[in-house]
Amino acid sequence: MYITDSIKYIGANDKTIDLFEGQYKVPNGVSYNSYLILDDKIAIMDTVDTRATDEWLANLDRELAGKTPDYLVVSHMEPDHAANIKKAADKYPSMKIVGNAKTFPMMAQFFDLDLSDRKIVVAEGETLSLGKHTLQFFMAPMVHWPEVMVTYEQTEKVLFSADGFGKFGSLDCDEPWDDEARRYFINIVGKYGVQVQALLKKAATLDIAMICPLHGPVLKEDLGHYIGLYDTWSSYRPEEKGVLVAYASIYGNTRKAAELLAEDLKAAGEKNVCVMDLCRCDLAEAIASAFRYDRLALACATYDGGMYLPMEDYLHHLKAKNFQKRKVGLIENGSWGPLAAKKMREVLESMKEITFCDTVVTVRSAVHSDNEAALKALAEELAE
Ligand SMILES: Cc1cc2nc3c(=O)[nH]c(=O)nc-3n(C[C@H](O)[C@H](O)[C@H](O)COP(=O)(O)O)c2cc1C
Numbered sequence: 001m002y003i004t005d006s007i008k009y010i011g012a013n014d015k016t017i018d019l020f021e022g023q024y025k026v027p028n029g030v031s032y033n034s035y036l037i038l039d040d041k042i043a044i045m046d047t048v049d050t051r052a053t054d055e056w057l058a059n060l061d062r063e064l065a066g067k068t069p070d071y072l073v074v075s076h077m078e079p080d081h082a083a084n085i086k087k088a089a090d091k092y093p094s095m096k097i098v099g100n101a102k103t104f105p106m107m108a109q110f111f112d113l114d115l116s117d118r119k120i121v122v123a124e125g126e127t128l129s130l131g132k133h134t135l136q137f138f139m140a141p142m143v144h145w146p147e148v149m150v151t152y153e154q155t156e157k158v159l160f161s162a163d164g165f166g167k168f169g170s171l172d173c174d175e176p177w178d179d180e181a182r183r184y185f186i187n188i189v190g191k192y193g194v195q196v197q198a199l200l201k202k203a204a205t206l207d208i209a210m211i212c213p214l215h216g217p218v219l220k221e222d223l224g225h226y227i228g229l230y231d232t233w234s235s236y237r238p239e240e241k242g243v244l245v246a247y248a249s250i251y252g253n254t255r256k257a258a259e260l261l262a263e264d265l266k267a268a269g270e271k272n273v274c275v276m277d278l279c280r281c282d283l284a285e286a287i288a289s290a291f292r293y294d295r296l297a298l299a300c301a302t303y304d305g306g307m308y309l310p311m312e313d314y315l316h317h318l319k320a321k322n323f324q325k326r327k328v329g330l331i332e333n334g335s336w337g338p339l340a341a342k343k344m345r346e347v348l349e350s351m352k353e354i355t356f357c358d359t360v361v362t363v364r365s366a367v368h369s370d371n372e373a374a375l376k377a378l379a380e381e382l383a384e
Contacts, residue, residue: 003035003218004156004158006038007035007212008036009033009059011033011056012048012052013030014032017029017051024183025282028173028175029170030169030170031170031171032056032081033212033218034059034060036060038063039131040131041129041130042130043069043071043133044069045073045151045160045212046081047072047083047087050084057084070130071120072085073099073135074103076163077106077110077147080214085113086112098122100147100149104121122137123137124137133154134153134155135152138151140164140199143189144191144195150162150203156210157210158211158212159203161211162214165226165230166185166188166214166215166216167213168181168183168184171217177216181226181229185230185233187288190322192234196230210223211223211226236291238294238325243293243295244286244293245276245299246276246298246311247278247331248279248308249299254363256367257367258297258299259275262275264380265379267379269383270379270384272293286314287323295327296326298311298315299361302337302340305339306343315344318351319347319351325354326354327354327356329356333362333365338364357378357382359374361375
């Protein structure tokens with residue numbers, strides 16, 4: 001992948017990984033990006049996961065063409081990027097390791113590595129000259145690890161954005177950026193909106209021509225689109241008007257109610273209606289979709305005096321990701337003591353700025369005509 005004449009891509013695609021971070025399905029794999037800046041001094045920008053060590057070392061050798069790197073810049077210590085620090089440090093004993101005050105204590109937890117005379121500890125705004133290129137460092141604590149920093153290269157105006165602006169999917173898969181970047185951001189960084197907002201404020205002071213993230217494609221054009229999405233996601237504003245109808249159903253009756261609501265919403269003029277089965281869909285996708293739209297309808301069977309567990313799990317995840325600022329409609333089902341709406345509401349009320357539709361639909365076992373009328377009323381309340 002060509003980046004610029006002096007910035008080389010030395011990362012790798014991983015198409016055989018089953019779950020990223022041990023939990024996210026990545027049907028099109030993932031890339032571990034790493035870069036090499038060639039100048040009077042040579043800097044490696046992060047390493048890669050152990051799953052890609054051999055390919056990374058081969059790429060590094062090829063681009064170095066016999067030269068020795070002077071610096072390894074560590075954006076953060078997460079193993080999918082930091083796993084090969086020791087290997088690289090051992091291979092190039094003269095190479096200095098660049099991190100911040102929080103990087104090195106964590107590095108010592110991961111590796112037995114004596115860096116006493118090889119550490120360069122950088123702080124907010126400090127620079128490191130490579131020759132024609134100058135690296136400037138900006139701290140991004142808790143986006144999404146405490147020691148995260150991003151690096152701005154002043155001459156070519158390139159932002160090495162760490163995990164920011166990352167996306168699932170290997171680099172050779174042809175898929176739109178927004179969906180898989182949203183699923184990545186909301187699930188992995190979503191909790192840290194305040195910290196991302198702080199980083200965006202710093203980025204706004206820089207003249208950025210290109211963004212080099214640690215996963216997914218290098219962004220060279222239309223940067224306003226990507227930065228705009230990050231601003232939306234990190235401030236918990238909905239990305240678009242629409243209703244996500246998410247249901248958890250044991251035998252299908254709650255599903256029927258959810259599907260009727262979706263039809264009613266469309267009949268009421270709602271153009272953007274997305275229906276998801278929480279027992280079967282990708283949970284990370286369902287979480288990202290709740291953030292995407294401005295309204296959410298939840299339909300759930302009652303189970304052992306509470307919510308059917310896939311819904312409880314879903315709401316637990318939404319809360320963990322700081323879900324907020326949405327309008328919500330509720331449908332419950334139960335055969336002897338329906339309680340799911342009350343339980344869903346209890347969890348949702350612990351989130352910020354959630355408003356509820358007045359209509360709550362209670363199905364008793366199967367959908368009847370009175371439910372149909374209530375579903376229409378709920379659709380009228382939700383539709384815009
Ligand atoms: C293991 C189990 C536990 C249940 N617990 C309750 C309950 O506590 N209260 C209740 O009203 N219904 C309970 N139900 C009944 C279901 O909520 C009810 O049959 C509902 O209609 C199922 O909707 P579904 O067709 O969408 O799965 C339970 C069902 C199962 C299978």
